[in-house]
Amino acid sequence: MPVPAPRLSERLHAAGRQRITDGLWRSPPRVDYLDATHALVGGRRLTVFCHNDYLGLAHAPELATARLAAAARWGSGSTASAMVCGYSRAHAELEAALAEWTGRDRALLFATGYMANVGVLQTLLRGGDVCLQDKLNHASLLDGARLSGAMLKRYPHGDAEAAARQLALHPDVPALLATDGVFSMDGDIAPLADLSRLATSRRALLLVDDAHGLGVLGPAGAGTAAAAGLDQVQVPLLMGTLGKAVGTAGAFVAGPQELIEDLAQFARSHIYSTAPPPALAETTLAAVQLARTDHGRREHLDALIRHFRQAAAQLSLPLMPSQTPIQPLLVGDAGLACRISAQLAEAGFLVTAIRPPTVPAGQARLRVTLSAAHSMDQLDRLLDALERLFHQSPDSTLADGSATMP
Ligand SMILES: Cc1ncc(COP(=O)(O)O)c(C=O)c1O
Structure with a gap:
């Protein structure tokens, strides 16, 4: 019997060789x-x-000390997903602190920002919906929309008017508008006030990925939306990561109580994944306090x-x-x-x-x-x-x- 050719691995290997050729x-x-x-x-x-x-928090001595104490208390791992027994008091306190910091009702932790974006978009969107995104959005936002089966439309970078024109082409379709707050490879800031007005006028849900704004921009580092004076009515979904300015690892989505509770019920990347270690949550809580006050x-x-x-x-x-x-x-x-x-x-x-x-x-x-x-x-x-x-x-x-x- 001839062994079937490993076509998938060959295809991948060919892509790799092409990458080498292209430098x-x-x-x-x-x-x-x-x-x-x-x-x-x-x-x-x-x-x-x-x-x-x-x-500069990733190596702050206060946080290294907090990590040691937290590991002595909680051990190294969470042992299970949140819904089983992986959700601790440390996670709850961190979620409360993140909600308070960003001026939102409720925050929900995810293991990474990639998982947060994929989880939120996959949960909210279905085939037939439209997801409008800035051309330079992070890969995890694009992947989340693609996995959801919704129509993914990308508008020219930072162009809220172009976004409005594209949304107008889909007048009766449920819509989600997603943007980075600070663009990860360019460093510029999204026109959040304009995008928020557009989303409100079209009853589209606005998601801001503030991976690079949290801790850096806005009063007490509350992020890009806070810097633009936008509350949770104007930006209902705020994603933040904890592995950047906060200096540890993980991510969260924050917003109105009911919306976040519903996401906690249905977001597959939250439910079907081991919860972040409680010692990490406790260290991150100390990091958030430093980020807010220092x-x-x-x-x-x-x-x-x-x-x-x-x-x-x-x-x-x-x-x-x-x-x-x-x-x-x-x-x-x-x-x-x-x-x-x-x-x-x-x-x-x-x-x-x-x-x-x-x-x-x-x-x-x-x-x-x-x-x-x-x-x-x-x-x-x-x-x-x-x-x-x-x-x-x-x-x-x-x-x-x-x-x-x-
Ligand atoms: C804009 C943006 N969103 C999401 C992510 C993913 O976050 P994480 O590294 O926590 O998976 C990153 C970077 O990694 C990012 O730059």
Whole structure:
């Protein structure tokens, strides 16, 4: 009997080979040691300017102490999904704190932001509904809509008028409008007030993914919706992640009591998945308290952002229009972005190149991110290195491909 050809694995392998040919095969830099601003990669100690720890909480000593105490109390794992016996007092207290912080009635925890977005969209939408999304929304929002079977329509980035025109084409269809609050690869902020007005006028449900705004923007870091003065009537579904500015891991969806209770009943990625460890929930509660009250971290972060933009503009670096800690430098060519990233590593900095398919073809970039843990001195040294690299001639090391990733 001939063995059937493994067609699916062959197809995947062919896609992989194509990726190599296109120069887009990715390997994660393996980190052997990590602290608030440094990583040891390939034997080199690099200053990290590409993570999402915007408030510098991931290595805050207070939280390491809280984690140890929480692990001593609760152990390492939650042992089950929430509905079985994985939901603890620690989870309940964290949900209450997140709801209070964001000014919502109720918050529901998920293990990750990806699972939160997929769970919410799959639960709310059905075939025949329409889901309108910004062109640059995070993959998890797009995947959630695709899995739901709803019609997915993508409007040009940040263009609320285009969104209105697209919604008008589907007048009698249940609709959900979803947007990132802060766009993860560009760093700019969605026009939430306009989108909220549009959603209200069309009785569409508005979902804001505030993975990169929570902790950073708005009063006490309550996020992008709070910065725009929008409450839970205007933004009924607010998703936030805990692995970025909050410095731990996990995610939540917050909004009106009834809506969140219903999601808790039906969101499959919440119900059929092991609950996050209670020790993590307790640590995250301490992190939320720090994120809310330690305004000095946000002030320092703002100063870093202003300084970076001012200096980068003077150096004619290819800045993008962002006022947040995400400060990408648009390079265009994926190979060139990789070479600059490799040269930065030679100079002592970890700034990963972001390439297609994460960003559109021709828009590869260095996604520089800033953290309250960075000092001005570290930032100045990065700027010096960027100046040297961006202003050397195209015939020099950047162009010859000789540099390798760490
Ligand atoms: C905008 C956005 N939404 C959702 C996610 C997913 O969150 P998580 O990493 O917790 O799965 C991310 C990043 O990872 C993100 O950037």
